[in-house]
Amino acid sequence: MKRRFSRQITLGGISIGGDSPIVVQSMTNTQTKDVPATVHQIKRLTYAGCELVRVAIPDMESATALRQIKSHISLPIIADIHFDYRLAMAAIENGADGLRLNPGNIGGRKKVKEVVSAARDRAVPIRIGVNAGSLSKSILKNYGGHPTPEAMAESAMGHIQMLEDFDFRLIKVSVKSSNVPHMIAAYQLLAGKLDYPFHLGVTEAGSFVSGTVKNTLGIGVLLSQGIGDTVRVSLTCDPVEEVRVAYEILRALGLRQRGVEIISCPTCGRCQIDLFALVEEVERALSPITTPIKVALMGCVVNGPGEAREADVGIAGGLGYGTLFKKGKVLRKVAEPDLSKALIEEVRKMVN
Ligand code: SF4
Numbered sequence: 259m260k261r262r263f264s265r266q267i268t269l270g271g272i273s274i275g276g277d278s279p280i281v282v283q284s285m286t287n288t289q290t291k292d293v294p295a296t297v298h299q300i301k302r303l304t305y306a307g308c309e310l311v312r313v314a315i316p317d318m319e320s321a322t323a324l325r326q327i328k329s330h331i332s333l334p335i336i337a338d339i340h341f342d343y344r345l346a347m348a349a350i351e352n353g354a355d356g357l358r359l360n361p362g363n364i365g366g367r368k369k370v371k372e373v374v375s376a377a378r379d380r381a382v383p384i385r386i387g388v389n390a391g392s393l394s395k396s397i398l399k400n401y402g403g404h405p406t407p408e409a410m411a412e413s414a415m416g417h418i419q420m421l422e423d424f425d426f427r428l429i430k431v432s433v434k435s436s437n438v439p440h441m442i443a444a445y446q447l448l449a450g451k452l453d454y455p456f457h458l459g460v461t462e463a464g465s466f467v468s469g470t471v472k473n474t475l476g477i478g479v480l481l482s483q484g485i486g487d488t489v490r491v492s493l494t495c496d497p498v499e500e501v502r503v504a505y506e507i508l509r510a511l512g513l514r515q516r517g518v519e520i521i522s523c524p525t526c527g528r529c530q531i532d533l534f535a536l537v538e539e540v541e542r543a544l545s546p547i548t549t550p551i552k553v554a555l556m557g558c559v560v561n562g563p564g565e566a567r568e569a570d571v572g573i574a575g576g577l578g579y580g581t582l583f584k585k586g587k588v589l590r591k592v593a594e595p596d597l598s599k600a601l602i603e604e605v606r607k608m609v610n
Contacts, residue, residue, distance in 0.1 A: 261484040264455040267428055269383050270334020270355030272309055274430065274487050275455030280513050281488035282504045283310035283457075284497045285338070290320035290327070297330040299497065304333055306501040307516055307548070310488065312336040312358060321348035328353045336385070343369035350376045356430075358385040361420040362394065362413075374424040383428040386417040388444075389461055390435035407443035410435065414448060429454045430488070434461035438476045445480050455487035456480075462492070469493040470503050478507050515550035518605070521565055521572075522555040529557030531575035531594050539598045549609045553601070554583075571604045573597055 266276030274281050284303050288295040290313045300311050315321050315337045328335060336356035337349035343364040346357055350373075357377060361370040361384075377384055390405035393413050401409040410433040421429055431454050433444035441460055448456070460476040463469035473491040480486050489507070491500040508514035522537045523529075537555050544553070554572030556562030559581075566572025566583040573580040573592075580597045582589040584604055592600045 259482060259484045262449050262456075263453055264487055265427075265453050267383050267430065267455060268381070269310060269336070269430075272334055274383075278487070280481065280486060280508055281309050282307060282501055282508070282514075283312065283336075283488055283490045284308045284500045284504075285312040285314070285490065285492075287497060290314055291317070291323045293323050293326050293330075296323070296327055300327070300331045300333060300335075302498050303501060304331065305546075306498045307505055308333060308497075308501045310334050310336060310356070312338050312356075312490075314338045315345050315349050316340075318345065318348060321345050322352055324349055324352040324354055338387075339364075341365075343373050346373045347376055350380055350382055354382060356383045356385065358387045360386060360388065360417045362417050367420070367423075370420055371424055374421060374426045377428065378426060381428065383430055384421060384426070385430040385432060385457055386414055386421070387457070388414045388417070388431075388433045390433075390437065390440060391462070405435065405440070407433075407435075407440050407447055410440070410444040411447040411451075414444075415451070418452070418454070427454075430457050431455070432457040432459055434459045434492075436460065436462040436464075436472070438472050441476045442479050445485055446483075449485050456485060457488045457490065458486040459490045459492055463494075465494050466499060469495075473503060474507050474510075477504075478511060481507070481511050481513060516548055517550065518544040518547050519550070519552045520555060521552060521569055523557050523561060523565075525557045528560060529575060530577045531557065531580060531597070533557045533575060536573075536598055540601060543598070543602045544605055547605070547609055551605060551608060553605060555601075570608060571601055573601055 264275035286299045311333045334355035337354040339346045339359040388410050393405050397413050435441040458477045460472045463472040489504050491503045505516050525533050552569040554565040554569035556565050557575045562574025566574045567586045572583040579591050
């Protein structure tokens with residue numbers, strides 16, 4: 259797929275846009291001013307592969323907490339600001355690497371100018387983050403009161419113009435909606451008009467299962483069209499799951515490879531081993547591995563040997579045993595109780 263041209267920006271040392279890899283980001287759900295809890299969650303996100311982290315800045319205490327949080331983490335941090343430009347100023351002052359802020363919402367040109375000037379001085383990019391749920395009344399009026407893709411795109415263009423008026427171009431853009439076709443259409447509309455990098459996301463996507471489906475469709479369709487430079491999967495659950503899902507989307511599209519990819523069959527009446535338990539155990543044991551590696555766990559000899567041969571390491575189940583494959587070759591037959599241990603050992607040998 260040909261990737262949409264986007265200008266490259268740098269946020270806390272991470273390149274976004276241009277030909278840089280699609281960046282995975284997430285957002286904490288702790289109280290930002292609770293420094294130990296926020297740092298702990300950011301460390302878990304880092305371990306999972308998160309590359310940029312956003313935190314909510316609802317008050318001055320949260321803005322000033324950024325300095326302390328930053329001293330304990332390695333990820334660039336983005337301050338999420340609404341309405342009060344003083345929070346943006348304080349976030350920059352306390353070391354925010356990026357801002358998410360809509361300039362039309364912070365109280366007029368003079369305040370935008372101040373924020374832009376501080377952001378420029380420290381090379382802090384600003385994401386224009388339009389959300390279908392919070393479009394201005396004046397924009398909604400032009401679209402029959404509905405947050406259509408055109409309304410979202412118009413809102414984004416207005417906010418962008420405010421930054422461009424001050425000659426500020428360290429910009430990322432997002433146009434999120436919980437309505438997947440609307441979100442896709444809004445990004446597509448802007449893709450023809452802008453060369454700023456895009457942050458992709460479906461907002462308020464829901465719980466793990468429904469949210470994963472929505473995020474995968476919205477983000478996946480756009481990425482498959484070459485649109486998008488950084489992704490944030492949004493789920494009502496532990497943000498570590500957002501990072502895992504983001505990498506699965508990128509992997510499925512061949513855009514990023516990280517960690518172990520498990521190929522496993524759904525099982526059927528031919529399966530003669532406890533494949534569900536095996537998959538769970540293997541997935542858990544191999545989750546700390548970051549080297550891209552393919553593991554096939556198959557229930558029987560119908561499709562098992564084929565998939566197991568294609569993987570780096572694989573198992574095809576039989577009655578009370580499994581055949582262990584490595585790099586396309588049969589290694590040996592292993593009794594069912596020893597299958598997970600044998601497979602995990604072979605994978606570890608490959609990555610050590
Ligand atoms: Fe069924 Fe075997 Fe296919 Fe698994 S690999 S779904 S057990 S036929």
